[in-house]
Structure formats: C-alpha cells, structure tokens
Amino acid sequence: xxxxxxxxxxxxDVVKRGWDAQVRGEAPHKFTNAVEAVKKLRENANDQYLPPxxxxxxxxxxxxxxxxxxxxxxxxxxxxxMVMLAKALEHQDFDKFDRVKVPKIRYAGMLQYDGELKxxxxxxxxxxxxxxxxxxxxxxxxxxxxxx
Numbered sequence: 001x002x003x004x005x006x007x008x009x010x011x012x013d014v015v016k017r018g019w020d021a022q023v024r025g026e027a028p029h030k031f032t033n034a035v036e037a038v039k040k041l042r043e044n045a046n047d048q049y050l051p052p053x054x055x056x057x058x059x060x061x062x063x064x065x066x067x068x069x070x071x072x073x074x075x076x077x078x079x080x081x082m083v084m085l086a087k088a089l090e091h092q093d094f095d096k097f098d099r100v101k102v103p104k105i106r107y108a109g110m111l112q113y114d115g116e117l118k119x120x121x122x123x124x125x126x127x128x129x130x131x132x133x134x135x136x137x138x139x140x141x142x143x144x145x146x147x148x
Contacts, residue, residue: 001048005081012096015084021052024100025062029053071106073124079113086119 001007004018021027029051031037037053045051054062066072072089076082088094089107108122115127138145 002045002050003052004085005076006084007078007081010084012084015088016097017052018085019088019097019099021054023066023103025054025065027052027054030056030060030062032056032058066103066105068104070103072108074107074109074120077110079111082109082113083117083119086113087117090120 002014002017003021004015006012006014017027029037029041031040031053032055034055037055038050041050041053055064057063074082074085084096086107086109088096088099089105094102106122107120108124109120110123111125112123112127113119135145135147
C-alpha cells in the first residue's frame with residue numbers, strides 16, 4: 001500500500017519508492033538486517049504501511065539490489081497490485097517516473113497480470129480458461145436473468 005504495489009490510487013510514487021529501494025538500493029531507512037528493520041518500523045506502522053528500507057553492509061552499501069543478470073519473480077496472484085510494477089520492470093518506453101537505471105533482468109510473474117498488454121511477458125501459471133460460468137448455465141437452462 002505504501003511501497004512498490006499500489007492498488008487504489010494508481011499512485012506511481014508508491015511504485016517509485018519500491019523501485020528506489022529494490023533497484024537503486026536507496027531508501028530513507030537503512031538497517032543491517034531485516035528482523036531489525038521490521039521490528040523498528042512496526043513501532044509506527046503495520047505491514048502494509050511500512051516505509052521503504054534497505055539492508056546495508058558495514059560500509060552502508062545496499063545489499064542485494066536488483067542488477068543486470070538477475071532473475072525477478074513476483075509471487076502475487078492479484079493483478080491489480082502487480083500491473084504497475086510489471087510496466088516499470090518491462091516497458092522500454094516507461095515514463096511514469098525516472099527509473100535512473102534499468103537493469104537487464106529476466107522477469108516473470110506468477111500470472112499474466114494484463115492480457116491486453118501481455119504483462120508480464122513471462123509468467124509461471126497460464127491464465128485459467130473459464131467455461132461453464134453461472135450465466136452460461138442459467139441461459140442454457142432457460143433461466144432469464146438481468147445484469148447491469
């Protein structure tokens with residue numbers, strides 16, 4: 001809700017905060033381990049409102065930002081939370097915020113989050129084919145319905 005995945009507002013600042021932390025290794029909060037980060041940040045916010053943070057080494061350098069040659073897999077079934085990040089990761093002509101650097105990665109989503117835009121280009125589970133919907137069943141059995 002606050003970092004990386006926006007659902008309600010189409011707020012690209014949410015995605016940018018995640019991009020800055022995960023790709024650029026830059027965030028307002030720096031910690032030497034994730035347990036310390038979550039314990040400290042949970043003092044003022046619950047999970048969905050944790051601010052961005054990075055794990056750093058003894059030289060204050062971010063540990064593990066996304067870099068050229070990395071594989072990124074997003075394990076999320078909810079397309080409404082993933083489409084914006086998928087655009088930032090895959091679109092060459094992306095213009096919603098300055099990504100500063102765009103690592104050459106291999107990216108896959110759990111599902112194809114947007115069938116029209118074919119996002120992401122690679123995914124782990126094919127979109128389900130839905131047949132015999134309740135509407136089809138009712139029509140087939142002569143039941144009249146009203147939908148609006």
